[in-house]
Amino acid sequence: MKLPLDIERELIRKLINGDKIAFSHLFSFYKSQVLYYCVHFVKDKEIAEDITQDIFLTVWEKKEDIRIEQSFSAFLYTIARNRIYDIFRSLSARSVLYEKLMEQAIDYVDDVEKSLEEKNIQELIAQALEQLSPRQREIFELSRNRGLSHKEIAEQLGLSVYTVQDHIKNALEKIRVYLIPFISACPILVSLIILKYVKP
Incomplete structure (x- = not known):
């Protein structure tokens, strides 16, 4: 296509x-x-x-x-x-490749956070959340801010657990895409920042 x-x-x-x-x-x-x-x-x-x-x-x-x-x-x-x-x-081995990427990401953490001094990471996350649909944001914030499980969110909103999981997955993907232009190190670092500052 x-x-x-x-x-x-x-x-x-x-x-x-x-x-x-x-x-x-x-x-x-x-x-x-x-x-x-x-x-x-x-x-x-x-x-x-x-x-x-x-x-x-x-x-x-x-x-x-x-x-x-x-x-x-x-x-x-x-x-x-x-x-x-x-x-x-x-790199000849896939396991070595993954370890190398992770080492590179960890090495870059401090440099990236310094490069984002003018754009606070929390502010970037907030801006990224604005890219979500109302339903995605509602589900994402129930998970992140209130710490509800996927099952609890599904019961509260009358949705299936699969639908909740799908919304959270899509929300994380949108956040990742939004952050890429702001990060000049390596893309796996986007995932690290999400894990550090966003708790889905």
């Missing part, structure tokens, strides 16, 4: 100009395709998800290099192919 060319080019034009919403739309559309591509090579979904985040972080950082008239998917897969090649060249 492909985006209609006119819609894709409009989103790319906005992305080049630094529009985070356009970036979020492109991320949402292409993420599963890139993830599938990465899983095919690394054979580990969690590692592939980290690599996928890294790829889209690179897209954001290189947004000014994108050419509207060229294929965005080709641009995306070129980054993905190069990233995977670099990983296989430097």
Whole structure:
């Protein structure tokens, strides 16, 4: 499935100009395709998800290099192919890869928090929550602020546990996407920040 060319080019034009919403739309559309591509090579979904985040972080950082008239998917897969090649060249074992990514993330924690001095992390989280739908925010805050379990939230709102889990999963994904442009270290760090400052 492909985006209609006119819609894709409009989103790319906005992305080049630094529009985070356009970036979020492109991320949402292409993420599963890139993830599938990465899983095919690394054979580990969690590692592939980290690599996928890294790829889209690179897209954001290189947004000014994108050419509207060229294929965005080709641009995306070129980054993905190069990233995977670099990983296989430097690390031979998947377990070593994961440990390396985690070590890198931990090493960057202090640097990233310093880089966010002007944008308090709690403020960024609050802004990210504004991107959620009313229902997502309601469920997310019941989980985070009141510490309710998924079952308790489901009973309170008359929903299934699966629906609650799905809303929380989607909420975390939106928060992750919102934070990516603000983080200049590595994408796995987004997950660490969410774990540290958000308690779903």
